[in-house]
Amino acid sequence: MGVKTKLFYEDIKPFFDIKSLQETKNGESHTVYILDNDYILKIYEEENLFNIDAEIELLNYTKKLCVPKVIKDDIFIKGKRGLVFSKAKGESVVEFVKSTHLEQIGQFLNSFHKMTKNKKHDNLSAFGKSQLKVMIEKTCNKAFKDEFDCLKIELKNDGIIHGDLFLDNATFCGDKLTCVFDFSDACEGDFIFDLAVVALSWCSNKEEINILLKAYDKEIKLDDFIIYLRYASLYYCVKRHLTNRDYDNIIFKNKFIDLI
The missing domain is CATH 3.30.200.20 (Phosphorylase Kinase; domain 1)
Structure with a gap:
């Protein structure tokens, strides 16, 4: 905002x-x-x-x-x-993300996805591979293209996703989640990709990702989740590159060294 x-x-x-x-x-x-x-x-x-x-x-x-x-x-x-x-009470988490923040945002997203499963939206997926490929071609960036070619991922259409649940799109009051907002990018899409966007912004290491995954769905395995996290990282790196914004802090290999 x-x-x-x-x-x-x-x-x-x-x-x-x-x-x-x-x-x-x-x-x-x-x-x-x-x-x-x-x-x-x-x-x-x-x-x-x-x-x-x-x-x-x-x-x-x-x-x-x-x-x-x-x-x-x-x-x-x-x-x-x-x-x-x-306007909800509280502030966005600026620096130190606690395990309780991860647990609550994971639980929120699980509840949101249960409500929006199979629900249609006027916006079809904006985060699909075909859209990302076009974006990458505009950048003429070889590193982006190489990463895209390496990612063997098939995104599903599970229902409505938030798509942009970064740290600044939620508020907490006394460590209690009070609001998730800015649904302007909401569209039909893959629920696990939506969760990966959260991990990209809210988590810094393997331990924090596991806390998030457990809060969202205990059945999701970290090894299966990594490819979604890489895809989310690539998507938002490309998007920020195209809008001349810094993206060093969300490059997968830089941020999640313990997952490589």
């Missing part, structure tokens, strides 16, 4: 009565403000309106989980659509 469209009180006043307006500093895709420290205003940058409706539908469908509650969905500011969500 972050700010691309600068807003002022007078822009929001017709839609929402507020006393404070606070910019957020992290993120890439959309404009996000905190309203009165109780609500989140998200302005969608160049987003298909059907995708926004799909996100609303998904959040309403999974509202029993700790996901944002849609408060207002009819906001248009500066030609762009916006939504107001409830």
